[in-house]
Amino acid sequence: MPGGLRTDLYQLNMAASYLRRGMDADATFSLSIRDLPVHRGFLVAAGLEACLDAVERFGFDEEDLAFLQGLGFEPRALDAFRGLRFGGEIWAVPEGRIVAAGEPLVEVTAPIAQAQLLETLLLNTITLHVTLASKAARYRIAARGTDLVDFSFRRTHGLDAGLAAARCSAIVGFSATSNVEAARRFGLRVSGTMAHSFVEAFESEADAFRAYAEDHAGNVTFLVDTYDTLSGVRTAIRTIEQLNISRGLAIRLDSGDLGQLAREARELLDDAGLESVRIFASGGLDEHEVSDLVLAEAPIDAFGIGTQLGVSADAPYVDSIYKLVTYDGRPTMKLSSGKASMPGAKQVFRGDGFADTIGLREEDLPGERLLERVVANGRRLRAPDALLAMQDRFGSDLDALPERARMLAGPEPISAVVSAQLELLTEQARAAATRRSVTI
């Protein structure tokens, strides 16, 4: 499906006006996150590959056009939509980079109708991925090296969001996902064992454990809390002993006081000479709980992270915007109360220690340039980005991130200053915009 109707009606209304009026000059739109959610010290750029896939496919098929005709779009608008493809240029921050509020993540330059029609698609996709990657990054910080596995699929906002959660958590260093389709699509390691229902379906917990261990030799995690956790641990130990198995063994705790139960389970396992059996913990954990368990040195080898990650429960969105910054060579901005934008195509120049300056793209300021040209003339300039590259970018940025911005509560966020030239252009555009609003 070309996907042209996966948008808000007003994009089509505006595009129809532009096409009808021959307004085909280039526009640049800049996508950024206006403010950080509370308790976020940074954001993680993510979602670009999904955007570029959708941009390449973007268009209208005859069914789409027939529906728009029914809505009252006139024939010449439909004709203009029929052949419409994206033929412009896109600059973007590569996925996995750590960024500050206000920094452009994606900038689109194209004839204004084309660039306008991508708004909903780009905002939706970037918002979701930045939200989830930025949340997942907090678990990475909290876990301090302990393995993390994405278990969120059952409660993400739809199946697509489940794929995004698996991918975003992989970008920031999760080691596996429970989501099989995500594993296939993105080449992730997939992880999973049994549910409580499996234990209940057998005559006894022991029967269930034995059956599972026989059927899935070499990769067996016993879920021990269906009835009584420590009793379940003992049953797991007996099962291991009776079947005389040793490879790929773990137990999973999914309820109760995970720290205390992990200690008691570890002792039971060690007493039985099963030091190599890992302890896996899950159960609605947020990043603060993970941090507390790790700091308390609970003997947990891996965490399964579900709903709190999958919906970014404490901050389920970021305040993303897609703003017109130039049209036909003229800088543009809005002055709306509390929501004013800054004009001009931009670049972020990064000095050591996240000393970021947002300047104009044409400026030549010192520092690393975060935005790269990824599409020209409607075509990608390189092969799809590899997950490994995103993981490396995130890992490097996280290592360099100031401690104060990493804090899980009350962080001091990284932030960018605005270049003198951009300040000047903003003042000029503000004055011009004020003139544009004079009542006729």
Place this chain on the structure above:
Amino acid sequence: MPGGLRTDLYQLNMAASYLRRGMDADATFSLSIRDLPVHRGFLVAAGLEACLDAVERFGFDEEDLAFLQGLGFEPRALDAFRGLRFGGEIWAVPEGRIVAAGEPLVEVTAPIAQAQLLETLLLNTITLHVTLASKAARYRIAARGTDLVDFSFRRTHGLDAGLAAARCSAIVGFSATSNVEAARRFGLRVSGTMAHSFVEAFESEADAFRAYAEDHAGNVTFLVDTYDTLSGVRTAIRTIEQLNISRGLAIRLDSGDLGQLAREARELLDDAGLESVRIFASGGLDEHEVSDLVLAEAPIDAFGIGTQLGVSADAPYVDSIYKLVTYDGRPTMKLSSGKASMPGAKQVFRGDGFADTIGLREEDLPGERLLERVVANGRRLRAPDALLAMQDRFGSDLDALPERARMLAGPEPISAVVSAQLELLTEQARAAATRRSVTI
């Protein structure tokens, strides 16, 4: 795509064990929402049609099986998956009904592997729709009859979640959506006008307004806050006067003090004899802000509702579970700390004033039965449910809902009691479960 891999790995692991062991007795799984989020007085049943569509399509194609082979699934498991279709029975609460925490929303009975494999799909779909419909219902209560339009698509968790937000808000009485694809798919009214970028793309606000009014005659909403809101209102008035248009006119306020600006705008419009021009307000509104504006009698004719609805920002998930309640005729339950379940296939019996009793399905208690049999032998028992029927159910239930449960803050939630027979069965199953956990 059959969608068999859109699941968590453990579902496939368990199903493989069941199939290998010839465990093909019927299981019943019960899907419910364990607890209400804070400040929720009720839930709205939703998502069933999407579930039934997916259940009908459920299966594995050869590509799916090849991927599973690569994960190490053995040939006999793959053979069993190859022909697998859902052939069981589903009972469910129809969409649009208002329900309490703990009440089963969907119950699936089938050979255990089939019923287990649907878990992730059903939980994901019902969780999303119940979350969004329950949030949207709060706006319906807050608006007290004022029109509501779904503007959430740009910030929902993916494109599918955008469709769900449009559909769920329609179920509870929103009058339109900005989401064109949702309008096509679900037969909704679609609504939209211009963005700030449109105003900025023209030499002046007046030029932009005139162009839009010429291009979209009969349905024109002027977005007046790009530069200065009241100046924008005056420009809209002049445009209307100059073009001498009168049908389908509105202005939209998207920032600032909406109540105050609406009053001032109304006065300007009325002074110009434009009493029929409607005032539309938007801008990150939550249900409390809508309620305050309505109670203050701000002259707002319609609200556009975006992100706060689209991600259910204050409560982005519900605590949904899918629990095995019988296997092979035997009641089952788990005892996990704080998460114990209740055994047996169930029914909800509703007396006047939401006097709900959760009983066993086979019981004959007084009251309306909320769960209906919707699938037998793997086939739907009737045509897809109409949106109008869902809207009627919601409207009737909302009218009957006790005032204390409707409150937007600090509600006293509706709740269900448990029948004596279900209590008894739970006690018996608890005792049996305790025996099942005895360490070997």
